[in-house]
Amino acid sequence: MKIKKIHCLVLCIALLLSLTSCGANTSNYQAYVKSVITSNYLGVTDEYVRLTGANADDAEATYLQNVTRLADNLSMFYNLDISGDPELAPAMVDLAKQIYSKAKFDVGTPYKDNNINYVDVTIYPIDIVNQTYPEIVEYVAGFNQAVENGDYNDYTKEEYEYEFASGVIGILAGAVESIDYSTPETVKVRIITTEDSYYIGSEDFRNIDKYIILTDANAPEAVSATVTDASPSDSTGE
Numbered sequence: 001m002k003i004k005k006i007h008c009l010v011l012c013i014a015l016l017l018s019l020t021s022c023g024a025n026t027s028n029y030q031a032y033v034k035s036v037i038t039s040n041y042l043g044v045t046d047e048y049v050r051l052t053g054a055n056a057d058d059a060e061a062t063y064l065q066n067v068t069r070l071a072d073n074l075s076m077f078y079n080l081d082i083s084g085d086p087e088l089a090p091a092m093v094d095l096a097k098q099i100y101s102k103a104k105f106d107v108g109t110p111y112k113d114n115n116i117n118y119v120d121v122t123i124y125p126i127d128i129v130n131q132t133y134p135e136i137v138e139y140v141a142g143f144n145q146a147v148e149n150g151d152y153n154d155y156t157k158e159e160y161e162y163e164f165a166s167g168v169i170g171i172l173a174g175a176v177e178s179i180d181y182s183t184p185e186t187v188k189v190r191i192i193t194t195e196d197s198y199y200i201g202s203e204d205f206r207n208i209d210k211y212i213i214l215t216d217a218n219a220p221e222a223v224s225a226t227v228t229d230a231s232p233s234d235s236t237g238e
Helices: 012-018 029-042 046-052 056-077 088-100 128-148 157-178 202-212
Strands: 104-107 111-113 116-124 185-193 198-200
Touching (some): 029 046, 029 056, 029 116, 029 185, 046 056, 056 088, 116 202, 185 202, 198 202
Antiparallel strands (some): 104 116, 111 116
């Protein structure tokens, strides 16, 4: 198998929530920006709902969509065929929630630059892909060797996929509690104001999203690796 480069984890669905304008007569830009990030990545939506008047169910649904998007990207990155598995598909979503729960960021105080309001967001990118890279490569090599030895000749495709995917998910899950972070990145977020509301522009939110988890846009080449093709034998023991 080939460990693919991870797809960019820009969560376009999140923009639907994050671009909702703030309520009138509010000037707490720092709290607003923090609530947007917290709602989208940590699933804590109360403050965002309070500040914006957004629907609580919609905010929760957007968070769950973002989590699912991350789960799908991780499955694609590691070439896991688990979309129909009743155990591993929800396990990957739960893993995505755990990873997002480690999102780390600081939101600065608002300031003006050329009469435009800004808030600096310092993000500590989650680096779980690089963190687990050596263990994943070792696991894949061992799995490939087992394939060559014929250990999975009697497995169905579904059993084979389950066996491989459960090992990868287990490695990632084991790293969550001691998750690594990459070099902090600061995003200069412009607060776009209208007569009675304000919001974050889509480009700035994409920049925030880009750094929450280290992705192919800024990850080192070491994340990409090619190992022996791993596929079950045509023989299924039938």
